[in-house]
Amino acid sequence: AVVSTQSTGKIPELRTLRIRLNPLITGPALDMRLLVVAMLPAVSKLNGTPISDNERLQADIFYLKHFAAEYYKGNSDFHIAHNRYKNLVEEYGEPDVGLPKIASIKDQSIMITIAKPDGKEFSKKLLKTTLVKNIHLIIQRQCKILPKNQKLYWVNCLDEKVYLDDPSRDLAYFDIIQDTTVYVEV
Numbered sequence: 001a002v003v004s005t006q007s008t009g010k011i012p013e014l015r016t017l018r019i020r021l022n023p024l025i026t027g028p029a030l031d032m033r034l035l036v037v038a039m040l041p042a043v044s045k046l047n048g049t050p051i052s053d054n055e056r057l058q059a060d061i062f063y064l065k066h067f068a069a070e071y072y073k074g075n076s077d078f079h080i081a082h083n084r085y086k087n088l089v090e091e092y093g094e095p096d097v098g099l100p101k102i103a104s105i106k107d108q109s110i111m112i113t114i115a116k117p118d119g120k121e122f123s124k125k126l127l128k129t130t131l132v133k134n135i136h137l138i139i140q141r142q143c144k145i146l147p148k149n150q151k152l153y154w155v156n157c158l159d160e161k162v163y164l165d166d167p168s169r170d171l172a173y174f175d176i177i178q179d180t181t182v183y184v185e186v
Contacts, residue, residue: 016045020175031062033175038063039084048156049175060088068095110171113181116143121181126171133167139184151185 019036037043037051037059044051051059067082071094079086089095108127114135115121122142126135136147152164154176164174164182176182 014040014042017043018047020047031066033172034059034062035066038088039082041084045157047175048158048160048162049177050157055177060092064088064092064095071095110176110178110180112171112176113179114139114142115181115183117145117184117186128172128176129170131168131170132164132174135164135171135182136167143184145184145186149186152182153185154180154182 017036017040019032033046036046037056041056063084067078067085070078071082071085071089108129109125110128111123111125113121113123116139124138132152133147135152136150139145139150139152140147147167153161154164154174156162156175161183162174164176166173
């Protein structure tokens with residue numbers, strides 16, 4: 001994963017950041033979002049989505065666990081590369097000794113609401129790595145609408161429709177988080 005926040009971390013006025021489709025940002029979208037949220041505490045909106053207190057807490061803990069093994073090696077350059085780590089250790093305490101804990105399936109699942117064209121809704125618990133093409137199949141079973149006739153989107157904090165227009169991408173790629181409503185157009 002490549003994220004350089006050494007320079008952006010020194011811009012205290014930075015409140016909004018867009019990294020989606022940035023070729024310098026590599027790695028799973030959810031992991032990258034969590035890392036950026038943890039590394040840049042002043043940012044309140046990432047990719048058009050507000051950062052909630054709960055997401056910030058999850059991101060901080062993820063960041064601590066993600067770099068725990070490197071932290072315990074005692075490398076003198078560690079705090080240069082991870083300037084937020086010391087503050088997070090002071091706030092939450094040192095992470096568990098050993099390698100970072102791999103997230104459980106429960107940690108990787110979210111509840112989303114799907115709003116059908118008729119205005120009715122249903123909720124579904126899904127993994128953040130669920131592909132959009134699988135959401136299309138769920139909607140086909142629930143609504144009897146063929147995937148090719150479905151247009152899926154969610155509305156971000158700027159009241160912009162964000163279309164889930166790539167069936168091979170996962171929910172995290174489109175910044176779908178807990179309690180997001182996905183709308184179905186036909």
